[in-house]
Amino acid sequence: MPKYSTGGGGGGDDGDACELCGRETADLRKATVAGAKLLVCSNCRPHDDAGNAPSGGSRGGSAGGSPGGAGGSGSGATESRKKELARKQAKMYDSAAGDSKRWEEEGTSYESDRLPYLVSGYGDVVTEARQDAGLTVEEVAAELEVDEDDLLAVEDGRAATANVGGSVVRALEERFGIDVVDE
Numbered sequence: 001m002p003k004y005s006t007g008g009g010g011g012g013d014d015g016d017a018c019e020l021c022g023r024e025t026a027d028l029r030k031a032t033v034a035g036a037k038l039l040v041c042s043n044c045r046p047h048d049d050a051g052n053a054p055s056g057g058s059r060g061g062s063a064g065g066s067p068g069g070a071g072g073s074g075s076g077a078t079e080s081r082k083k084e085l086a087r088k089q090a091k092m093y094d095s096a097a098g099d100s101k102r103w104e105e106e107g108t109s110y111e112s113d114r115l116p117y118l119v120s121g122y123g124d125v126v127t128e129a130r131q132d133a134g135l136t137v138e139e140v141a142a143e144l145e146v147d148e149d150d151l152l153a154v155e156d157g158r159a160a161t162a163n164v165g166g167s168v169v170r171a172l173e174e175r176f177g178i179d180v181v182d183e
Contacts, residue, residue, distance in 0.1 A: 020044040032081075049081060113165035122169075122180040123157030129176035130155070144171045 017024045018041035020033060028039040031048035040047070119125070130140055137155070141148040146168045153162035154169060173180055 018044055020047065113167050115160055115164060115166045116169065117182040118159065118169065118180050119182045121157070122159070123155050125178055125180050126172055126176070127155045129172075129178045133176065140172075140175070144168075144175060146171065 016026055016028070018028060019038040020031075020040045021044050023041045023043065025041045027042055029045065031038055031040045031045060032050060033040065033044070033047045034049070130137070135143075137148055137151050141151050144151075150159075150162065150164045150168050151172075153159050153164050154172065159169065169180060172178070
């Protein structure tokens with residue numbers, strides 16, 4: 001049979017080759033690899049989704065199997081596999097997302113300083129107003145008592161992605177007499 005077969009290719013030839021790597025051997029066992037039930041050699045058994053080679057002897061039964069068949073491993077094995085996969089995905093997400101302990105301890109308050117909807121091109125409006133007033137980013141940030149990075153984020157048009165608070169935008173509107181909030 002060809003590599004990566006699901007074992008249900010028809011034909012009467014059972015074959016003496018691993019359905020994953022193609023190695024010819026008489027010692028083939030059933031394994032589930034990426035959801036496909038295959039006959040695999042001893043080298044490919046570590047790829048079994050169950051984490052261990054299934055018991056039941058060498059080459060017993062059909063390679064493909066059928067869901068809910070007489071084997072008795074129907075939905076219970078599928079359910080545990082889904083739980084294991086979800087647990088692994090959550091672990092990978094947590095490691096990629098960073099440390100969340102700060103948010104667990106301090107909590108979150110998304111409503112306290114919500115960024116309002118902003119007009120299209122708001123960054124250019126703020127930049128132009130600041131330049132017309134003859135002020136630098138540092139001077140405006142000091143005057144309004146806001147972080148320079150927040151002011152730069154607004155001028156670059158990335159206030160939402162930089163988590164700039166609505167109070168910064170409102171202070172800029174008031175200081176320069178401009179309208180950048182879409183209300």
